[in-house]
Amino acid sequence: MEKREVIDKDRDFLAEKAKMIRRETVRLADICGSGHYGSSFSIAELLVVLYYRLLHVRPSEPQWPDRDRFTMGKGHAAIALYPVLADLGFFPKSDLDSYTRLGSPLGDHPDMCKVKGTDFSSGSIGHNLSVSVGMALGLSLHRSPARVVCMMGDGEQTEGQVWEAAISAAHYELGNLVGIVDINKVGSDGQTREIMNTQPLADKWRSFGWHVIELRNGHDLDQVFSCLNEALNGEQRQPSVVLAETVAGKGVSFMEGTWEWHLGFLGPGDLEKAYSEIEKGIT
Amino acid sequence: MNPIHQPSGTSDPASWDMTGSLRLSRQLTTGRVLVELAEEGNDDLVVLTADLGGPTQVKVFGEQFPDRYFNFGIAERNMIGAAAGLATTGWKPVISNYSFFLALMGIENIRNDICYPNLPVRMVGTHSGIAMGFYGTSHHCNEDIGALRCLANLTLTAPCDGNAIESALRQTMDHEGPLYFRVGRGREATVYEEPPPWEIGGSNVLREGKDATVLAVGNLVKAGIDAHDLLAEEGIRLKVVDCYSIRPLDRRRILEEAKAHALLFTAEEHNVTGGFGTAVGDTLAEAGTGTRLVKIGMPDQYSILGPPTHLYRHYGLDGEGLAGNIRKHLNS
Numbered sequence: 135m136e137k138r139e140v141i142d143k144d145r146d147f148l149a150e151k152a153k154m155i156r157r158e159t160v161r162l163a164d165i166c167g168s169g170h171y172g173s174s175f176s177i178a179e180l181l182v183v184l185y186y187r188l189l190h191v192r193p194s195e196p197q198w199p200d201r202d203r204f205t206m207g208k209g210h211a212a213i214a215l216y217p218v219l220a221d222l223g224f225f226p227k228s229d230l231d232s233y234t235r236l237g238s239p240l241g242d243h244p245d246m247c248k249v250k251g252t253d254f255s256s257g258s259i260g261h262n263l264s265v266s267v268g269m270a271l272g273l274s275l276h277r278s279p280a281r282v283v284c285m286m287g288d289g290e291q292t293e294g295q296v297w298e299a300a301i302s303a304a305h306y307e308l309g310n311l312v313g314i315v316d317i318n319k320v321g322s323d324g325q326t327r328e329i330m331n332t333q334p335l336a337d338k339w340r341s342f343g344w345h346v347i348e349l350r351n352g353h354d355l356d357q358v359f360s361c362l363n364e365a366l367n368g369e370q371r372q373p374s375v376v377l378a379e380t381v382a383g384k385g386v387s388f389m390e391g392t393w394e395w396h397l398g399f400l401g402p403g404d405l406e407k408a409y410s411e412i413e414k415g416i417t
Numbered sequence: 418m419n420p421i422h423q424p425s426g427t428s429d430p431a432s433w434d435m436t437g438s439l440r441l442s443r444q445l446t447t448g449r450v451l452v453e454l455a456e457e458g459n460d461d462l463v464v465l466t467a468d469l470g471g472p473t474q475v476k477v478f479g480e481q482f483p484d485r486y487f488n489f490g491i492a493e494r495n496m497i498g499a500a501a502g503l504a505t506t507g508w509k510p511v512i513s514n515y516s517f518f519l520a521l522m523g524i525e526n527i528r529n530d531i532c533y534p535n536l537p538v539r540m541v542g543t544h545s546g547i548a549m550g551f552y553g554t555s556h557h558c559n560e561d562i563g564a565l566r567c568l569a570n571l572t573l574t575a576p577c578d579g580n581a582i583e584s585a586l587r588q589t590m591d592h593e594g595p596l597y598f599r600v601g602r603g604r605e606a607t608v609y610e611e612p613p614p615w616e617i618g619g620s621n622v623l624r625e626g627k628d629a630t631v632l633a634v635g636n637l638v639k640a641g642i643d644a645h646d647l648l649a650e651e652g653i654r655l656k657v658v659d660c661y662s663i664r665p666l667d668r669r670r671i672l673e674e675a676k677a678h679a680l681l682f683t684a685e686e687h688n689v690t691g692g693f694g695t696a697v698g699d700t701l702a703e704a705g706t707g708t709r710l711v712k713i714g715m716p717d718q719y720s721i722l723g724p725p726t727h728l729y730r731h732y733g734l735d736g737e738g739l740a741g742n743i744r745k746h747l748n749s
């Protein structure tokens with residue numbers, strides 16, 4: 135892994151950006167009439183640390199060949215990514231207002247041909263680690279310093295293709311590839327351990343030849359930075375995976391830890407309650 | 418079997434191994450052509466396969482350009498995704514694999530990872546149709562045209578021999594979207610003595626004839642030529658068109674032939690339900706030509722087992738079978 139400069143941002147700045155993600159997720163879901171709240175709130179801190187501290191991207195030059203890539207295996211959390219891309223200047227913030235409306239570039243799942251800053255389209259779970267393997271191979275062939283980060287869900291770990299990709303990434307010694315598993319413990323049918331248990335994930339990834347980093351609290355900005363920085367800028371030569379323990383729906387009390395808020399909608403009364411809790415920040 | 422390679426440790430000329438077997442697949446020119454293209458300065462070509470670099474004849478590219486050759490093992494879906502990822506970083510990936518695993522297993526990845534983002538990935542699906550004979554239904558591919566024909570952004574063509582593969586790869590090097598080349602197992606008879614004219618949406622008239630026209634793809638092009646010769650002995654003049662471009666079709670040619678004949682024949686090594694003939698039928702119906710269409714191909718069932726040539730005879734997909742079918746319809 136080639137080290138790249140770390141961007142210095144203080145904790146308050148990052149906490150405010152995480153609030154922005156949750157606030158905008160609620161607002162955009164309100165425009166749409168439905169939203170993946172749970173799995174977007176669980177990755178808010180991960181996204182913030184990636185985009186404001188670690189990933190090298192150029193909003194004025196979205197196709198910059200040496201940009202770090204970010205792909206979403208769990209594309210249903212794109213609603214959390216769009217506000218970050220708009221905030222960074224990839225597209226006007228006003229574009230967010232069209233979220234999911236007729237002809238909008240911004241759908242429930244990201245489209246790389248329509249949304250600047252989106253490195254790959256997704257929606258079909260289990261594809262994007264393979265795509266990221268190809269990106270990492272391609273960048274390595276170009277001798278580019280760019281890294282590739284793929285955000286997956288813990289439910290996604292049941293997809294066989296993830297493990298095909300894991301085998302090939304280790305085989306090709308893709309030190310420029312980082313996987314993140316958002317272990318928020320829920321899927322659309324319930325608790326992931328009850329639907330199909332994928333633990334112990336650390337043992338699995340380690341046995342597949344990956345450098346495993348266990349992130350105990352995926353909402354603690356310092357821990358998140360420490361783990362992601364090790365994954366992106368560490369000395370290891372093999373691909374790295376960050377196993378991030380998170381809480382589905384983190385930041386809104388009645389959503390936290392529930393699978394029911396994987397997808398849902400907040401009526402006007404509850405909307406204000408959610409906004410109010412988000413403004414208080416997470417504990 | 419006429420061995421051209423004596424396996425190590427054997428002395429009986431009748432003995433053969435993978436290497437000897439593969440040398441019989443002379444029409445699978447993909448690897449040779451890709452090496453030539455790379456040597457000519459196409460520095461962005463990368464080749465991918467899923468443990469089938471030998472049988473699909475692209476191993477030679479890996480020997481010449483090891484840094485640009487990726488064997489993903491038996492993990493087709495991962496390979497397709499990785500090809501898409503490589504394409505996003507400026508490479509021009511070419512996948513070479515058995516068609517039944519590439520197109521039929523991989524269709525959801527082809528759709529979501531390659532066609533939806535409209536990436537310049539080339540796919541060469543080999544051993545299509547019933548070319549794998551007695552290996553059985555899992556190794557037959559009579560559904561790929563039907564499946565791939567409705568993927569937006571995809572260009573689907575069927576080079577019928579080694580020279581056609583060369584033209585297909587060369588003439589589409591600048592194409593910016595996804596391409597699928599449907600080819601055989603490599604033991605087909607030669608149709609073209611040299612790389613033929615080739616363009617997306619084109620076709621080649623190989624034999625002229627005023628009495629009937631057969632629009633053929635893949636192996637059925639050679640069968641069409643053989644049928645032309647057989648019918649000529651009876652005074653029936655059969656026109657043979659290699660309709661190598663399946664999506665998009667050569668609409669102009671099809672409508673011209675419909676104007677010339679009240680009865681048109683299509684011929685393909687594919688299920689007649691949803692295949693090339695169906696695409697021609699759509700074209701005729703949309704234009705309102707009123708032409709009667711006879712779709713010659715595999716019946717809507719899974720093939721019985723047997724050596725490929727025996728199967729072609731059994732299903733009437735060789736020259737004699739095609740001639741008989743056409744004769745019957747012209748006389749009815």
